[in-house]
Amino acid sequence: MIEILELTDLPRAKETGVLVADILQALRSRCAVGTNLLDIDRWAATMIVEAGALSCYVDYEPSFGRGPFGHYICTSVNDAVLHGLPHDYALADGDLLSLDLAVSLGGIVADSAISFVVGDARPPESLALIDATERALSAGIAAAGPGARIGDLSHAIGAVLSAAGYSINTEFGGHGVGSTMHQDPHISNTGRPGRGYRLRPGLLLALEPWVMADTDRLVTDADGWTLRSATGCRTAHSEHTIAITGDGAEILTRPSRTRP
Known part of the structure; x- marks a missing residue:
């Protein structure tokens, strides 16, 4: 299903997007050496409930999970890149952590992900992975607008990732959002x-470039959810929800200016 929202729904979509972004930034500010992934999950739950929003993950039960x-x-560490199931693990200095969050507020969903290095260490490989996904995300957003086609966005994202030297897995990628x-x-x-579907005003899209340092092959963890690089190499993931408007694309998952 492709859902097209009325432009009058855009303020509610923005509200959801800001909430997702603010929660992610608040969690990032609390993540330090020694932070447990289960604590991150509890903090996220508290902020979602206090905002009167609904989690998109708690009851999520797709065929692949x-x-x-x-x-x-989702809390994905180092070689984990997608659907990282929170578990009893304390973050170490230099860990590459990806947080992926989707919530529904007022009947509209927003979805976003950030990757960052924990502690004082700055492993060059990890920083390069993060930088590539962030630049690819920006390129995909720049290619979006009314009349553009999905292939235009995919090509823009892939060009950045390939130029950075990464192979690209096509099993998982971005998607439409809306009421689900x-x-x-x-x-x-x-x-x-x-190529592909032509974008229209009112369409919400979650763009999510992700890469693995030296492979394009995924393996599923024993938990049945966490997807890891097949070689154990590090990974990164960046994601924004955007709205196609009458004259371009607007990023919905930017944090508010009033919250650190």
């Missing part, structure tokens, strides 16, 4: 320009 997910946020978390169209992280 061992569901329901049962937690409020995962909708059509699928947005691969590489593709051919001029």
Whole structure:
């Protein structure tokens, strides 16, 4: 299903997006050496409930997972890149942590992910991975607008990732959002320009470039959810929800200026 919102719904979509972004930034500020992934999940749950929002993950039970997910946020560390199931693990100095969060507020979903290094260490490989996904995300957003095609976004994302030297997995990518978390169209992280669905005002898209340092192959963890690089290499993941407007694309998952 491809859901097109009325432009009058955009303020509610913005409210959801800001909430997601603010929660992610608040969690990032609290993540330090020794922080437990289960604490991050509890903090996320508290902030979601206090905001009067609903988690998109707790009851999430797709065909590829061992569901329901049962937690409020995805916490992926080092070689884990997607769907990281929170578990009893204390973060170490230099860990590369990706947080992926989707919530529904007022009947509209927003989805975003950030990757960052914990502590004082700054491993060059980790920083390069993060930088590549962030630049690819910016390129995909720049390619979006009314009349553009999905392939234009995929091509823009893939060009950045490939130029950075990374191979690209196409099993998982971006997607439409709206009243539910995962909708059509699928947005691969590489593709051919001029192909695919033509974007229209009112369409919400979650773009999410992710890469692994030296492979494009995933393996599923014993928990049935966490997806890791097949070689054990490090990974990174960046994501924004955008709205297609009459004259371009607007990022919804930017934090508010009033919250650190």
